[in-house]
Amino acid sequence: MSLNLSAQVCADELIRRAGDLRCAVSDIGSATLIDCGSGTPGSLSAGLLLARLCLADRGTVTLVPGDDGPAVQVFSDDPVRACLASQYAGWQVKVEKYFAMGSGPMRAIYGKEAIFEHLPNGRESSTVAIGALETRKAPTDGVIAYLKERLPGVEKLILAYAPCESMAGTLQVVAxxxxxxxxxxxxxxxxxxxxxxxxxxxxxxxxxxxxxxxxxxxxxxxxxxxxxxxxxxxxxxxxxxxxxxxxxxxxxxxxxxxxxxxxxxxxxxxxxxxxxxxxxxxxxxxxxxxxxxxxxxxxxxxxxxxxxx
CATH class of the missing domain: 3.30.1030.10 (Methenyltetrahydromethanopterin Cyclohydrolase; Chain A, domain 2)
Known part of the structure; x- marks a missing residue:
């Protein structure tokens, strides 16, 4: 199954429920942006969906009771692709003064990171690219152009973003x-x-x-x-x-x-x-x-x- 098409389920739900999840959706050029905690409060539910998106929806993410409060639980029956071909924040997105760590299945389309040399069935082609950026700054036109240039064949780009110091960002990192x-x-x-x-x-x-x-x-x-x-x-x-x-x-x-x-x-x-x-x-x-x-x-x-x- 395509990692990007699988992750689109999570992206579409974030977009559809943006108001309830305390997120915001906007379009810039040919990309759709989902703010999960930068200019918006975000939420735990947004964090769960963001974590699932990073895993290309090839894993289950839930909150469970821990010894001293809530804990983040993850499991996957496709862990290598879910975690290393998708969730791993291995793409340093640098455009002029903009910097963010990129993750999500758009990495599998890019496929230039060294780790993909060791991942059977890690790379893929898709007309849809789903990504996540750990950042407080919304992606700019220059960032979108940078990504599209490195994602051949992509017609639709959806990016969810949140800083680590937010409800959704904290949860997705612990996940x-x-x-x-x-x-x-x-x-x-x-x-x-x-x-x-x-x-x-x-x-x-x-x-x-x-x-x-x-x-x-x-x-x-x-x-x-x-x-x-x-x-x-x-x-x-x-x-x-x-x-x-x-x-x-x-x-x-x-x-x-x-x-x-x-x-x-x-x-x-x-x-x-x-x-x-x-x-x-x-x-x-x-x-x-x-x-x-x-x-x-x-x-x-x-x-x-x-x-x-």
Missing amino acids: RCLETALHKLHELKFDLTTILSGYGVAPLAPVAADTIRAIGWTNDAILYGGRVVLWVNSDDAQIAEIGPKCPSGGSPDYGSPFAEIFQRNNGDFYKIDPMLFSPAMIEFRNVRTGRVQVFGRLAPDILQQSFGS
Whole structure:
């Protein structure tokens, strides 16, 4: 199934219910824009739809009770395409002074990111492109032209956008718990074709008043409170070897709220150890052998320290 056509279901619902969801819809050139939390308040329901859109609607996203409040739960039976070919925010959209992290299935049409070299059936062609931008600024004419130039054959472009420091933006970032596990496994050279299904849950971070704090809280929700379960058809020995490296605790940067880690690295996101970005716990359930292997641990004390700051 086309990822973009699948995601259009979510985009159409955001457009149709924009008033109820406290969103706003506008057209710029040949694109339709959905503001989910920049110039509008947005909502939790908008966040759920935005997270589903980022997953190309190839996963289910819900709010469930957590230990100390609501948590974001995600599961998918098409996790590699949903998370890595669509949800992963791997497209840096830079146009003059405009910058946003791009995600959603429009990435599968673009297909130029290095990760697509390792994703069977990751790329696709479509006349409809659905994307999400993590930003407070509405896309400009220049941004639309930049995207359309890199999306061959696209006749209709729909972009949903929200900053991390919004209700919808916070929820959709925390909904990346499963995606961070798969991306970490990709970096560790794990065979992604053996992953059959995936589940992730992480506490819903508070909505922050500024971007830096929002980035810190949403990252901490996954790094110290995220748990992922993967159903795989793999080799137990390979899982045992690679498993300890999978959770966030395997990184030397682990152990402090993300805001402190960010400050230690002089505010440079790219100086932070990339192996940090993964859930606190990862469980492998091998359908080939029936063996269950669990790695990592939750760190509610660090999470409480972060959210209380």
